[in-house]
Amino acid sequence: MTSPVQVPAEPQVMALGDEAVLVRLGTSVDSTTFSRVRDLVHTLEAASLPGVLEIVPAYASVALYMSDASTRQAVMDAARFLAGAPSEAATADATSVTTHVIPVRYDGADLESVAEACDLTVSEVVRRHSSRTYDAFALGFVPGFAYLGVLDESLRLPRRPQPRTRVPAGSVAIAGAQTAIYPFETPGGWHLIGRTTVSLFDASRDRPALIAAGDRVRFMSIDGA
Amino acid sequence: MIPSSHTGSMHNATGSRTGSTRPLGSSAAGALEVVSAPPLLTIQDDGRPTGRSMGIPRSGAMDPVALHATNALVGNPSGTAALEWAGGGGRLRVRRPMLIAIGGAHAEMTLGGNPAPWGVMLRARPGDLLDISAPTWGRWLYIAISGGIAVPEVLGARATYLPARLGGFEGRTLVRGDLLPAGLTNTQLPDTRSAFDLREAMTDVLARQHVHVMEAPATSSLPSECWTQLVARPLTVLPESDRMGTRLSMLSDSNRAAAPAPDDSARPSEPACIGLVQLTSNGQPLVIMPDGPTLGGYPAVACLRAGDVPVLAQRTPGERVRFIAR
Numbered sequence: 001m002t003s004p005v006q007v008p009a010e011p012q013v014m015a016l017g018d019e020a021v022l023v024r025l026g027t028s029v030d031s032t033t034f035s036r037v038r039d040l041v042h043t044l045e046a047a048s049l050p051g052v053l054e055i056v057p058a059y060a061s062v063a064l065y066m067s068d069a070s071t072r073q074a075v076m077d078a079a080r081f082l083a084g085a086p087s088e089a090a091t092a093d094a095t096s097v098t099t100h101v102i103p104v105r106y107d108g109a110d111l112e113s114v115a116e117a118c119d120l121t122v123s124e125v126v127r128r129h130s131s132r133t134y135d136a137f138a139l140g141f142v143p144g145f146a147y148l149g150v151l152d153e154s155l156r157l158p159r160r161p162q163p164r165t166r167v168p169a170g171s172v173a174i175a176g177a178q179t180a181i182y183p184f185e186t187p188g189g190w191h192l193i194g195r196t197t198v199s200l201f202d203a204s205r206d207r208p209a210l211i212a213a214g215d216r217v218r219f220m221s222i223d224g225a
Numbered sequence: 226m227i228p229s230s231h232t233g234s235m236h237n238a239t240g241s242r243t244g245s246t247r248p249l250g251s252s253a254a255g256a257l258e259v260v261s262a263p264p265l266l267t268i269q270d271d272g273r274p275t276g277r278s279m280g281i282p283r284s285g286a287m288d289p290v291a292l293h294a295t296n297a298l299v300g301n302p303s304g305t306a307a308l309e310w311a312g313g314g315g316r317l318r319v320r321r322p323m324l325i326a327i328g329g330a331h332a333e334m335t336l337g338g339n340p341a342p343w344g345v346m347l348r349a350r351p352g353d354l355l356d357i358s359a360p361t362w363g364r365w366l367y368i369a370i371s372g373g374i375a376v377p378e379v380l381g382a383r384a385t386y387l388p389a390r391l392g393g394f395e396g397r398t399l400v401r402g403d404l405l406p407a408g409l410t411n412t413q414l415p416d417t418r419s420a421f422d423l424r425e426a427m428t429d430v431l432a433r434q435h436v437h438v439m440e441a442p443a444t445s446s447l448p449s450e451c452w453t454q455l456v457a458r459p460l461t462v463l464p465e466s467d468r469m470g471t472r473l474s475m476l477s478d479s480n481r482a483a484a485p486a487p488d489d490s491a492r493p494s495e496p497a498c499i500g501l502v503q504l505t506s507n508g509q510p511l512v513i514m515p516d517g518p519t520l521g522g523y524p525a526v527a528c529l530r531a532g533d534v535p536v537l538a539q540r541t542p543g544e545r546v547r548f549i550a551r
Contacts, residue, residue: 063496140520
């Protein structure tokens, strides 16, 4: 799978073990590919294929998980058909996509070093981070952790060489072309630029994860302690 | 192997049979007490059927064959919550009459001072102590009790997912002094023949030295000599293996060549599954286990057949296992 980036690439439908199917729509992290992923999720959800427990998008692919191996071939066939010909009716129009606005106090431990590394002022880092609408490409790492992108080119830094053993819950961070909010106190190697009091994950809620893959996220700078 | 009590009356063990209309999930609080715990003692069941889209792994028993068998031996539905025991020895105190079955890994065990056989239904009385040594064969030992461990369901399961403190007993490993509630269910005990088959199934998991693998999304990008190595040579289970992943040693230049550079951010992560074999940046295969990540960033070069995940789980560090392409 070393093919160069092509838009639109021919969808690849593959077995992901005995009980799941992977549909790969591309090999790059970008909003164009992800909008096709979002559309495919809508198409697959509308098709409600028998035996499918869960549909999970991530960046440039979509996985379908089944309860057992018996339906895999049928799901692969259906996914191949649906991925090849997404119906226009299933295309997600912009108004149907949830957008979350996250208030952020931009006072992260790495904010100044990020500004320095990017050759920007702190306020310019804040302005650039909070002036975009991000796609939630995928959830992973820990429950409720949404990978958001893409970040302004001028803010892209490699991960910290030495990950922190403890990143506080609610930390807003950046790394590479992505930004994220840590739902729990966990280890982490991203640069901390701010924090929010919004609860990203709560198992007692109807929807435990605040942000779902496919949603959009904006950050809003707030002042005060 | 089957104690005489196997065919005896169930009245004492399950409480009042006439009370069988009591709802499933009502519980006897403090049915089982942890007197001393091994390093990793958690409540596990079949895990969460959904949740990956929120980044929640399935969790659940590392060896579902043993979970199902021990539950069946005490008359529970196969996916009922039980104790998963690993890493050392410990002691439990029985506080209510109950049926117990111990399976999966083998260990030295006594119940009420008498040797407690593996893989059979045992009748326990209030005050009985259940002593279990560190596992002597296999890695994950299961203790099922009649009615199951009646902790609340969280997101569709009672399984413990330690990294997010979800499910189980307050989302954590069990420690000295914890009192575990037992559920009340109608008991449907297996006949002698079925009990024999259940032990056979558990023993097969412990004894097998090979697992079957199939191709995975990145198999075709793997140099052919690397795939050949993966399926031709026995691999050694490394000590860093845990509920999240099993690490295997397979160091060779062709692996390293196939492995991604440490900061290969150009390749987007893709959804993963339990049993997926990823080639990490140091060239070692890392197999995703029940608590493992829902997304994989490393090339997925193979995947265990679904039924063979428990075989790998039960291999102790230093043991070898062979991948067979099928």
